[in-house]
Amino acid sequence: MLWPGRGYSDCRGHEVANIWIVVSEGTICPITFVKNTLFPYALQALPDILRTKWDDPGFVKYRDAFPETARSSPEAFEAHVKDLSERDVKIAYLKNLQGYLWEEGYKNHVYSTPIYPDVLAAFDSWSSASSADAARKEIAIYSSGSIFAQKLLFQHIKDPAIPDDPKAILDRRDIIKAWFDTTNAGLKHEAGSYAKIAEALEQDQSDILFLSDNVKEVRAALEASMKAVVVDRPGNTPLSEEDRKGLDIIESFEYLDFS
Structure with missing residues (x-):
């Protein structure tokens, strides 16, 4: 269901009623x-x-x-x-x-969330499934930050169209259908946490795709039988050759193929 090639990750597979895409904050905005x-x-x-x-x-x-x-x-x-x-x-x-x-x-507009350029377009595309799609896609967030902090992050996104206006923000909490942190899922480096997420979503692990900038998290999700891809973003910890072994890696959500 997943295979890497020149930065692309193919997420096509057997038909299911729904696919959950669980993303880590480090794939949405810089960890910096x-x-x-x-x-x-x-x-x-x-x-x-x-x-x-x-x-x-x-x-x-x-x-x-x-x-x-x-x-x-x-x-x-x-x-x-x-x-x-x-x-x-x-x-x-x-x-x-x-x-x-x-x-x-x-x-107080001291700061707002600086998301990566591909994020909103990808989220809108994933969540607006057409009849041609094999499965509807829902988006969830899993972060070590509290759910309250996660919602703040999505409530105060810097508007890419007006980047120099500190008061120009977008509230996109509507696009996230489930929120997970260490209190309702567990630690992100433990496979059991991903099993809890699958149970909460009432979904088979194999029908969930986890996206993270953290290699240990991706390996834990794979251990729990999820599909998982490393998203190698600017501003995040560089990946070593050892990190890359045996993993699918992309640099943008644009490289995920669900068609």
């Missing part, structure tokens, strides 16, 4: 946006939040999800968040807090 923009913004915004909203009901639910030692004082809390962020720890209470902190930055 998360690491160099979102992560620093959260750390920059945190001290003011701790000073003004430590006991605010809107913040308390995030604060109280942290270990008791970390919430003993604002100073201890900030130190713990910085430590986890520097080590890029994939833990739910940190990811939920980051989404909370990022929301203000999105709303």
